[in-house]
Amino acid sequence: MRFPVAYVLPSVLAVVSAICSAQPAGGPPPANVRVAPVIERVIEQKRRVTGEVIALRRSELAAEEGGLVIELAVDAGTRVEKGDLIARLDASRVELALVEARAGVPAAEAVIAERQAQSGQADRDLSRIRELVSLESGSETELDRAVSEAAVAKARVAQAKAQLAIAQARVAVIEQRLADLDIHAPFAGQIVGKMTEVGQWVRAGDPVVDLVEFDRVEIRVDVPEGFIERVSRAKTAAVHLPALGREIEAQVLAVVPQADPRTRLFPVRLIADNAQGLIRPGMSAIGLVPTTQRQSTLLIPKDAVLQGEVGSHVFVNRNGRAAIAPIERLFAFDDLVAIRSGALRAGDSVVIEGNERLFPGQPLTILPDATNPAAETLQPE
16 A cells, blocks of 8 residues: 655654654763762761782692592682592502402401400310319419410400501501592682693692682781771771772771881781672782771762773763763762762762763763652753
8 A cells, every 4th residue: 555755754754853852963862860969078087008818718739649640620710619529549559458458357357256265265274273273183383374374365365456456547547548539629719720630640748729718808908006906996897999999898807916117007807708709819908997087078879989991980960961070989988988089079960870881971861869759850951
C-alpha cells in the first residue's frame, strides 16, 4: 500500500523535529545524574603517615625428603586452600623400604612369643625346685641356677619387646617419610613463585614454591612520637591505598616499641582483611592518624570521588553541564570524605550517581534526591 507524499512527509518531519528538540545540535545527549552539595565543617584533622603493605605470612615450602618431582599441582598465581596438594615426589623407593620394615614387625612379635614361652617354663622349673628344697630333696645350687635362668628368660622377653618397639618405630618413620613426599599448603594463599619443575630432583630442604597469604595483609606505617599514644589506645586505624584509590579500616595489631633514632618514628603494625585479594604486598599505604587540631574542611560523599590517570577528581554541576574538579583526598569522615580542592567551594553540587560515564561539557539532567522528593529537576541550559 502506498501513501501519498503529502501524507508521509509531515510525519517524518515531526519525528525529526522531536529528535532534534531532545538533543542539542552537534552535542551529546543529557546525562541523568543525582547530585549532593559540598559541605564545609570544622572537624578534627588527621595526620598522613607513610607505610607499605607486606605479607602477613609468607613461606617457601620445601621438600622434607629428597626425591624426583613427579607432579606439580600449582603454578605462579595459583590460589590454594589450606591442605591443597602442592607437589608430589616419587615414592617407589620409600614404599619398598616400608614393605621391608612392616615385615619386621610380625618377626619381632614371633620372637616375643617364643621367649615368653621360655620364660614361663623357667618360672615353672623354679617353682618345682623351691618345693624340693623345702622338702629337703633339692640343693641350694639347683635353686640358685633356676632363679638365674628365670631372670635371664624375663630379660630376653624384655629385649624382644624392645626389638618390636624398634621395628614399629621404623615403620612409623618410613610412613612419615612417605607422607612427606606429598607437599601440602600449610595455609590458604597464592603461589607467587615456583623453584622446581616436574622431572627435577630435589634434596631435603630444597624450596619448591613460594606461598603468600592474601586473605589478610599486614600494613606497617611509621608514626611520629607525638601521636603514638593515641594510636596505641585505638583499636582500628584508617589507611588510604593510593594504588586502589580507596580507604580501608585496619585493626591495630601492635606498636613496635623502638623508634628510628634519626626520625623518631615508631613502626605500627596493622592487619586488614583482603578477601578479594586486591591489596598486594609491596603497595604503598598512607596511615591516617587522628590529631587534636580542628579546622574548617570541605566534605563530599564518597560516591562522588573518581580515580583516573590524573588522580582523584569529581564532576561538578556548572550551569547545567559537567565539569571536572581535581581534588586531594584527605581522609574519611563518617560517610563523607574530607578533601582539599581549589576548584570547589561549599554549596557546589557534585555528581554522586551517574558519574561513571560522564565527560566534561556534557549536559546534565539533575534527578530529584530519593530522600527529598520535593527537590527540583534542573534541565541543562
